[in-house]
Amino acid sequence: MYLPEHFAEERPEQLHALMRAYPLAALITQTEEGLDANHIPLELVVEQGKNGVLQGHIARANPLVQQVVDGMPVLVIFQGPQGYISPNWYPSKHETHRQVPTWNYQVVHAHGRLRLRDDARFVRGLVARLTREHEGQVAAQRPWKMTDSSPDYISQMLAAIVGIEIDIDRLVGKFKLSQNKDTGDIAGAVGALAAGGQGVLAEAMREHDS
Template identity: 40%
Template sequence: MYNSKPHQEHDLGRLHQQMLETRLAVLVTHGEQGLLASHLPVLIDTGEGEFGTVYGHLAKANTQWQALEQGGEALMVFAGPDAYVSPSFYPSKAEQHKVVPTWNYLAVHSYGCAQVIHDAAGLLEIVSRLSDLHEQGRSQPWSVSDAPSDYIDGMLRAIVGFRLPITRLQGARKLSQNRSAEDIAGVREGLASSADHQDQQLAAHMRPL
């Protein structure tokens, strides 16, 4: 992705944190069917491999898994909060009017070649871990083992899993770093005072840069 130097994020811990906080990632592939994209909940194992490993699954009817099986590089996009930045947020606007709107955002792109998983044991582990992840914190968390085993077996036959070891990561942390300290403070205050939840989230990420 295009990412100017002031906004590049290289800290692996921050990159992983953004990935873990993204509830729905986008898997992008290019194969015989052309460009394909799917929105998926995924697992991030940050301790597996140099940059971590992504686990997930697709419906078997979703032929994107065939592009993964062909061995080409895949891209997974983890988008964070984003916000419109009004020129009115900048104190410098009162001094000179050479300001225009922009957009601030957080994003991580991860790349790698996936291994496709068809076996029932591997699929069961993925769906169980995903369910446990999103059920945690509930007073009565649901577990895959709560459903009849024959029913789960049928569900597993309808999906294809994948394991994607990350070979490279790109992070964008565009938080007005190219502006003066006064303008950055103005953007932070403007977003924090917004009624929009994403604006408030992004303002929180601006402390500190």
């Protein structure tokens, strides 16, 4: 990934926060058929391994199950808020006419080693944790839990998936948030984004400019 110094984000707490806020990641693998990508919600467990681990599950019918070689290198991409930036939002554009469009975004690349966890206890615990985490964020009333369905049905569903775990070797963060612009231009872009419904990206830019 092309990474100018002023866009590099190296603080672990910032990288972890994005990975948790945007858990649907692209898992990139090299297979005999070529590069492949699977989109999987992943749980970050910082307490395990040297740099933390990522845990998730895939369908047992997914060809990746047969392609995994224990410890194979993988790239996992977490995509945060992103959006188009118009040069018209920069006050300096109207003075000098020396600005061009760009795109702001936040991404984290996790480089690591993949292994399958075809273990019923692991998979059940993972699904229970993911359910608690995400139901707590969206449920307006009583959150759904695994015991809402019959044990036989849940066992059938769990048998159809396989756990995966990725030992993280390193994290690379790129937070491209107009750090190369002056304060007035950043403020102009932040205001336009917020007015256009892009409040999350606007807030990220505001925080990095403070």
